[in-house]
Amino acid sequence: MRFYRVGGAVRDQLLGLPVQDRDWVVVGATPEEMLARGFTPVGKDFPVFLHPHTHEEYALARTERKSGRGYHGFTFHTAPDVTLEADLARRDLTINAIAQAEDGTLIDPYGGRADLEKKILRHVSPAFAEDPVRILRVARFAARFADFAVAPETLELMRAMVENGEVDALVPKRVWQEFARGLMEAKPSRMFETLRACGALRKLLPELDRLWGVPQRADFHPEVDTGLHVMMVIDMAARLGLSLPARFAALTHDLGKGETPAEILPRHIGHEQKSVALLEPLCERLRVPTQCRDLARLVARYHGDIHKVAELRPETRLTILERCDALRRPARFEEILAACEADYRGRLGWEEKDYAAARAWRQALAAVQAVDAGAIAKSCADKAQIPARIHEARVRAIASITP
Numbered sequence: 001m002r003f004y005r006v007g008g009a010v011r012d013q014l015l016g017l018p019v020q021d022r023d024w025v026v027v028g029a030t031p032e033e034m035l036a037r038g039f040t041p042v043g044k045d046f047p048v049f050l051h052p053h054t055h056e057e058y059a060l061a062r063t064e065r066k067s068g069r070g071y072h073g074f075t076f077h078t079a080p081d082v083t084l085e086a087d088l089a090r091r092d093l094t095i096n097a098i099a100q101a102e103d104g105t106l107i108d109p110y111g112g113r114a115d116l117e118k119k120i121l122r123h124v125s126p127a128f129a130e131d132p133v134r135i136l137r138v139a140r141f142a143a144r145f146a147d148f149a150v151a152p153e154t155l156e157l158m159r160a161m162v163e164n165g166e167v168d169a170l171v172p173k174r175v176w177q178e179f180a181r182g183l184m185e186a187k188p189s190r191m192f193e194t195l196r197a198c199g200a201l202r203k204l205l206p207e208l209d210r211l212w213g214v215p216q217r218a219d220f221h222p223e224v225d226t227g228l229h230v231m232m233v234i235d236m237a238a239r240l241g242l243s244l245p246a247r248f249a250a251l252t253h254d255l256g257k258g259e260t261p262a263e264i265l266p267r268h269i270g271h272e273q274k275s276v277a278l279l280e281p282l283c284e285r286l287r288v289p290t291q292c293r294d295l296a297r298l299v300a301r302y303h304g305d306i307h308k309v310a311e312l313r314p315e316t317r318l319t320i321l322e323r324c325d326a327l328r329r330p331a332r333f334e335e336i337l338a339a340c341e342a343d344y345r346g347r348l349g350w351e352e353k354d355y356a357a358a359r360a361w362r363q364a365l366a367a368v369q370a371v372d373a374g375a376i377a378k379s380c381a382d383k384a385q386i387p388a389r390i391h392e393a394r395v396r397a398i399a400s401i402t403p
Contacts, residue, residue, distance in 0.1 A: 001026060001027070001028045001029040001033060002026070002027045002028055002084075002101070002102075003024050003025075003026055003058070003101075003102055004024060004025045004026075004027065004084055004099040004100060004101055004102075004107065005022060005023070005024055005099065005100040006023055006024065006025045006087075006088070006098070006099045006100075007023050007091070007096050008020070008021065008023070008096065009021065009022045009023060010098045010099065010100050010106070011095050011096055011098060011112070011116070013100075014098070014113065014116055015116060021056075021057075022054075022056045023056070023057050023058075023059070024051075024056060024057065024058040024059070025058075025059055025060075025061050025084065025087050025099065026058050026059065026060050026061065027061045027080075027082070027083065027084050027087070028061075028080045029060060029080060030060075030080060031047045031060070031078075034047070034049045034058070034060070035049075037052075038052035039051060039052060039058060040052070042057075043059065047059065047060040047062075047078055048060075060078040060082075061078065061082040061083065061084060061086070061087040062077060062078040062082060062087060062090070063077045063082055063086050063087070063089075063090060064077070064090050064127075084099055084107060085107075085109045088107075088109060088110065088124070089109075089110070089124060089125055089127070090124075090125075090127060091124055092123065092124065092128060092131075092134045092137055092138070093112075093115075093121055093122060093123060093124065093137075093138065093141065094110045094111050094112040094115045094122050094123075094124055095112045095115050095116050095121070095122075096112070097109075097110045097112050097124050098112040098113060110124050110125075115151075119145070119147055119148045119149065120148060120149055120150075120151050121138055121141055121142060121145070121148050121149065121150045121151060121154060122151035122153070122154050123138075123151070123153075123154045123157060126157075128154070128157060129157055129160065129161050129164075129166070132161060132166040132167050132169055132170050133170065133174060133178070135158050135161060135162070135166075135167060135195070135198065135200050136170075136174075136175065136178035136179075136182075136195075136200075137178065138150060138154065138158065138194065139178075139182060139190075139191040139192070139194040139195045139200075140178055140181055140182040140185065140191055142190040142191060142193075142194045143182045143185035143186065143187055143188050143189070143190045143191040143194075144185040144186060146186055146187040146190055150194060150197075155194075155197060155198055158198035158200070159198045159199055161198075162198055162199040162200050162203060163199070167200050167203045167204065168203065170204070172285060172286045172287045173287055175204055175286055176286045176287055176288060179191075179205075179286070180244055180248075183234065183238075183244060183247040183248060183251065184238075184244060184247065185238070186238060187235055187238065188234045188235060188237075188238055188247065188251075189231035189232070189234055189235045192205075192208065192231065192234075192251075193231065196209060196212070205282070207252075207255045207258065207278045207282055208227075208230070208251070208252070208255065210258040211226040211227040211230055211254065211255070211257060211258050212225060212226070212227030212228070213225065213227065214226040214227070214257050214258055214260065214265070215265055215266040216229065216257070216266050216268065217266045217267065218266075220347075221347055221348075222347060222348040222349050222350070223347055223348035224266075226254060226257045226258070229254070229346060229347060230250075230251065230253075230254055230346075232346035232347060232348070233250045233251075233253070233342050233343050233346030234247060234250050234251050234342070234346075235346070236250075236341075236342040236345050236346040236351065237250040237338075237339065237342040237346075240338060240341065240342055242335070242338050242339065242342065243335060244292060245291050245292045245294075245295040245296070245335060246295065246299075246335045246336075246338050246339045246342070247339075248288070248292040248295070248296050249292075249295045249296040249298075249299035249300070249335075249336075249339040250299070250339050250342045250343060250346070251296075252275065252278075252279055252282070252296045252299075252300060253275060253296070253299050253300050253303050253339065253343055254271065254275060254300075254343075255274070255275045255278040255279065255282075255300070256268070256270070256271035256272065256273065256274025256275035256276075256277070256278060256300070257271045257274075257275075258278075259271075259274050259278075260274075272300060272301050272302070272303070272304050273301065275300035275301070276297055276300050276301050279293070279296055279297055279300055280297075283296070295332065295335055295336065295339070298323075298324055298336055299336055299339045299340065299343075302320055302323070302324060302336070303339070303340050303343055305320055306320070306336070306337065306340045306357060306361060307340065307343075307344060307357055308357075309357045309360045309361055309364075310357075310360065314395050314396075314398040314399040315395050317361075317364050317398050318364075318368065318391070318394050318395055318398055321333075321361075321364065321365055321368060324336055326365050326368075327365070327368060327369065330365065330369075333361075333365065337357075337358045337361055337362070338358075340355075340357070340358070341355040341358055344357070363401050364398045364401065367394075367397040367398050367400065367401050368394045368397055368398065370397060371390065371393045371394050371397050373390045373393075376389050376390050376393055377390070
């Protein structure tokens with residue numbers, strides 16, 4: 001029985017990055033022998049065990065055979081005679097197919113170290129094409145390792161997988177899981193650009209894919225292209241360290257621009273409402289969590305108004321604060337402002353601009369919060385007038401701080 005550290009832990013150690021999770025492959029063992037050593041079984045499809053002390057995952061060396069469509073369509077084989085090389089051969093990328101023995105010796109049968117040095121994301125074998133999740137994983141790794149390039153032959157294989165319909169077998173839960181992880185990487189735009197390059201984006205997120213080639217007014221968007229703008233926005237969201245809901249809102253805030261009639265381009269009248277309408281089926285299709293969906297809906301609908309706060313009357317500002325539920329949920333309103341800042345600064349040459357609108361909205365919210373609604377209610381002889389009196393006081397409060 002021999003133990004080897006594998007996958008991301010070895011890769012990240014070689015890259016000088018912090019090692020998060022340590023996974024192990026066990027060669028020459030049976031499930032019974034693992035149980036006898038105190039390991040706890042957790043695997044459903046093949047034998048995986050938790051170490052009795054470290055609780056790290058130990059999987060028996062295995063091979064796999066394609067038996068159906070999608071990433072569930074595999075038959076696994078584990079036995080004491082399955083070699084380490086055979087186990088590594090089933091992995092997605094060469095940089096993830098490096099193992100390390102307990103004495104520190106590296107086992108690298110597929111050239112992973114060389115690809116780390118060359119900064120290349122390359123598939124291990126043609127078996128890559130059997131699992132459509134690997135398309136998403138390559139795209140996510142492109143977002144994580146922003147200076148790595150996808151090998152041309154790997155990208156071509158990914159294109160073939162899309163054309164063969166493998167992507168159609170992906171289940172929404174897994175697609176969302178990979179999208180969410182990719183959005184939280186250092187340069188999330190590379191995930192979506194990679195998916196677009198292989199044709200998978202038009203299958204998985206057509207509402208986003210159609211934004212490339214759609215022009216915007218150059219005075220507000222020097223980058224002009226809407227798809228490029230959205231990529232700049234999500235990278236700005238990453239730079240600002242935003243939460244997943246705010247990053248998803250940044251990704252989807254301009255979906256409606258893909259439906260603008262050609263005759264009014266580069267203007268996009270009413271794109272906010274169109275974006276909200278597109279968000280609903282998208283979130284349903286991908287099983288997007290409620291927190292992400294709700295924030296995205298508000299950012300899509302109100303980002304234009306939030307940007308132009310200086311042009312809005314005090315009463316309109318109050319209406320937007322109320323519709324965003326800012327009084328009851330000020331922390332979420334901060335996330336709305338953060339996503340809007342990413343939108344504002346995610347433009348060519350605007351990256352370092354000050355987003356004064358956020359300060360104006362915070363001042364307006366503080367002014368509204370300072371209104372003593374209880375005192376107003378007590379002073380009203382006619383209780384039916386309480387809502388109107390509170391509303392008037394809040395409007396005056398905002399007016400008092402408006403330049």
